[in-house]
Amino acid sequence: MMTEMRTIRTLLIANRGEIACRIIRTARSLGIRTVAVYSEADAAALHVAAADTACPIGPAPAADSYLRIDRLIEAAKATGADAIHPGYGFLSENPELARACAEADILFIGPDVPAIEAMGSKAAAKDIMAKAGVPLVPGYHGADQGADTLEKAAENIGFPVLLKASAGGGGKGMRVVERAEDLADGIAGAKREAAAAFGDDRLLIEKYLTRPRHVEVQVFADRHGNAVHLFERDCSVQRRHQKVVEEAPAPGLDEIVRTSMAKAAIDAAKAIDYVGAGTVEFIMDEDGAFYFMEMNTRLQVEHPVTEAITGEDLVAWQIRVAEGGTLPLTQDRISASGHALEVRIYAEDPEREFLPQTGRLSRLAFPEDMDGVRVDTGVIEGDSVSVHYDPMIAKLITHGRDRAEALRRMSRALGEVRIAGLANNVPYLKRIVEHQAFIAGGVDTRFIETYREDLAAGGAGEGGTWESDSMPALAAAALLEAERLDVVRQARLGGDPYSPWAMAYGWRLNDSPQHRLTLLHGADELVLLYRLEAGTYVFEQGEKQVRIGVSFHANGRLEARLDGISIHAEAAFEDDAITVFYGGTAHRYVLKTALASGADAGENSGHVAAPMPGKLIAVHVAEGAEVAKGDPLMVLEAMKMEHVIRAPDDGVVAALHYGPGDQVEEGADLLLFETRIAD
Numbered sequence: 001m002m003t004e005m006r007t008i009r010t011l012l013i014a015n016r017g018e019i020a021c022r023i024i025r026t027a028r029s030l031g032i033r034t035v036a037v038y039s040e041a042d043a044a045a046l047h048v049a050a051a052d053t054a055c056p057i058g059p060a061p062a063a064d065s066y067l068r069i070d071r072l073i074e075a076a077k078a079t080g081a082d083a084i085h086p087g088y089g090f091l092s093e094n095p096e097l098a099r100a101c102a103e104a105d106i107l108f109i110g111p112d113v114p115a116i117e118a119m120g121s122k123a124a125a126k127d128i129m130a131k132a133g134v135p136l137v138p139g140y141h142g143a144d145q146g147a148d149t150l151e152k153a154a155e156n157i158g159f160p161v162l163l164k165a166s167a168g169g170g171g172k173g174m175r176v177v178e179r180a181e182d183l184a185d186g187i188a189g190a191k192r193e194a195a196a197a198f199g200d201d202r203l204l205i206e207k208y209l210t211r212p213r214h215v216e217v218q219v220f221a222d223r224h225g226n227a228v229h230l231f232e233r234d235c236s237v238q239r240r241h242q243k244v245v246e247e248a249p250a251p252g253l254d255e256i257v258r259t260s261m262a263k264a265a266i267d268a269a270k271a272i273d274y275v276g277a278g279t280v281e282f283i284m285d286e287d288g289a290f291y292f293m294e295m296n297t298r299l300q301v302e303h304p305v306t307e308a309i310t311g312e313d314l315v316a317w318q319i320r321v322a323e324g325g326t327l328p329l330t331q332d333r334i335s336a337s338g339h340a341l342e343v344r345i346y347a348e349d350p351e352r353e354f355l356p357q358t359g360r361l362s363r364l365a366f367p368e369d370m371d372g373v374r375v376d377t378g379v380i381e382g383d384s385v386s387v388h389y390d391p392m393i394a395k396l397i398t399h400g401r402d403r404a405e406a407l408r409r410m411s412r413a414l415g416e417v418r419i420a421g422l423a424n425n426v427p428y429l430k431r432i433v434e435h436q437a438f439i440a441g442g443v444d445t446r447f448i449e450t451y452r453e454d455l456a457a458g459g460a461g462e463g464g465t466w467e468s469d470s471m472p473a474l475a476a477a478a479l480l481e482a483e484r485l486d487v488v489r490q491a492r493l494g495g496d497p498y499s500p501w502a503m504a505y506g507w508r509l510n511d512s513p514q515h516r517l518t519l520l521h522g523a524d525e526l527v528l529l530y531r532l533e534a535g536t537y538v539f540e541q542g543e544k545q546v547r548i549g550v551s552f553h554a555n556g557r558l559e560a561r562l563d564g565i566s567i568h569a570e571a572a573f574e575d576d577a578i579t580v581f582y583g584g585t586a587h588r589y590v591l592k593t594a595l596a597s598g599a600d601a602g603e604n605s606g607h608v609a610a611p612m613p614g615k616l617i618a619v620h621v622a623e624g625a626e627v628a629k630g631d632p633l634m635v636l637e638a639m640k641m642e643h644v645i646r647a648p649d650d651g652v653v654a655a656l657h658y659g660p661g662d663q664v665e666e667g668a669d670l671l672l673f674e675t676r677i678a679d
């Protein structure tokens with residue numbers, strides 16, 4: 001076979017976020033110049049900064065930017081890119097991009113058009129795989145869609161059966177039929193749904209496996225007739241067909257099953273003359289029988305676990321194969337070592353049905369200097385998660401000599417992730433990897449629904465230590481101390497240590513022996529009573545007292561002395577909330593009324609938040625300004641309208657947190673307002 005060799009000098013990455021960053025990293029290490037593309041929402045994104053060159057390709061919605069084949073090709077031509085890497089999602093499995101690349105004489109980093117097309121249709125894929133001897137779930141995927149034929153097929157397969165839309169995918173358009181008498185209705189319903197969702201009412205029928213595992217094999221092929229596998233990944237832990245945890249190798253997999261699954265995957269790749277990186281997905285039942293599900297013709301989100309156990313860089317392999325080179329290793333030289341896990345960290349709220357969250361990541365940090373830990377991310381602290389794209393914040397990958405080591409590292413690494421500003425699934429992921437059933441290994445695709453209650457917040461095994469009991473008081477002490485330091489700092493910067501505000505603060509704390517502060521913790525309202533005694537906050541906790549001293553260090557680190565014992569924690573402040581990271585857990589508290597220390601401050605004291613995202617076009621007051629209720633303080637331009645932020649009461653503008661020209665997110669803490677104390 002003659003294969004033309006081409007050298008990629010400039011690579012355009014038709015994607016964004018962590019995967020764009022990850023591809024850029026490898027390209028750079030291979031000496032390849034990189035071109036990022038970006039939508040209007042991503043002008044300041046990390047992937048843009050990471051690339052050598054960047055091209056704007058349109059407005060924020062993906063349909064107007066990342067999915068615009070014409071603009072991508074134009075950008076490649078404009079920047080002299082000789083290849084395009086599609087990443088995952090977006091256009092990665094769209095044959096039209098591969099075709100447009102071929103027409104423009106640009107290398108597409110992926111398989112050839114016919115392979116993408118063959119795997120894009122479920123029934124066609126099954127036909128090809130059946131001929132290649134790849135095991136299929138007992139079922140029917142014929143062209144005859146008559147009611148009689150379908151019903152007869154279901155009877156032959158035996159109940160329960162699963163009806164799937166031929167045109168479906170990712171779990172869409174599936175329906176289980178348990179009994180023969182429900183079949184006719186089931187077929188009619190499934191056809192209606194398939195027609196409405198995909199404009200195509202053709203169905204497949206399969207034997208329904210009640211508790212399958214999802215095991216997939218990484219394959220690679222070149223244009224010289226070589227095809228290899230790089231072992232399997234278990235991705236059984238999913239929520240609504242979204243993978244949550246992935247690992248390699250699949251725990252507890254019988255060696256004979258492993259070998260025959262890998263062989264079946266290579267057979268599948270060869271059956272379609274596959275070139276490049278691909279994944280062959282199987283479902284597997286309890287006794288190790290496995291069946292072809294689909295083939296993904298792209299690099300997958302979870303490829304890092306394979307990289308961890310093999311020590312290979314799959315993007316480097318993709319580039320080499322696209323250039324017409326041979327696979328870097330033959331099968332006998334590919335080996336797996338240890339065990340790897342990956343979790344997907346999302347801006348979503350597990351306590352509100354996993355609702356995606358958007359807004360600013362006011363704090364974002366990952367474990368540093370931990371062996372066997374990899375973090376793939378496309379955002380940095382201060383970035384925002386927008387409504388336009390997938391709200392994944394990062395992937396956290398751990399590797400260990402064995403699964404126990406990888407698991408322990410994952411648990412620890414999750415405990416060291418610092419995210420504030422957006423609700424996220426880190427605590428939820430930690431509960432998964434610490435769950436006994438998950439630790440035991442080999443869970444099925446029903447894991448999350450089976451253990452729903454254990455995995456919910458506030459389940460077994462949380463809290464109860466003396467430190468965790470003191471968290472609210474520690475959070476309160478940190479808030480008070482931060483406020484005090486800020487006041488002192490601002491007074492110094494202003495050159496006036498005797499400013500009324502600084503004076504008022506000190507006066508307030510020393511004045512009354514007892515202060516009160518209310519923190520909201522989830523749905524709980526915690527009222528804390530405290531006083532300041534020689535630089536130490538003394539909290540009343542029922543009969544007992546806790547003495548807390550707090551000192552701040554770099555990066556939000558704080559040292560607290562709790563009744564004389566030192567603990568090391570971190571604090572992140574946002575608007576009127578504090579998150580204390582301690583003992584692997586994030587404890588978030590919202591200050592109910594800022595500085596609500598008894599009679600000193602009025603009802604309307606506190607932080608004034610931006611009512612919507614926008615740009616501050618005017619700030620009418622200076623810090624320390626005395627204002628009357630209703631006076632204009634700032635003007636926010638949002639959605640082409642001007643919104644005047646007014647004083648909520650008669651009082652003082654104690655601190656200004658933004659200036660004219662600043663872009664602010666919804667809920668941003670614009671200023672601290674202090675009601676005038678009645679005399």
Ligand code: MV4
Binds near residue numbers: 445
């Ligand atoms: C199945 C199945 C049980 N029996 N097919 C879901 C997504 C699609 N790719 C295939 N899916 C399934 N097909 C038969 N014959 C159960 C699932 C399934 C599933 C598969 C893999 C991973 C997670 C899953 C969650 C629910 C259902």
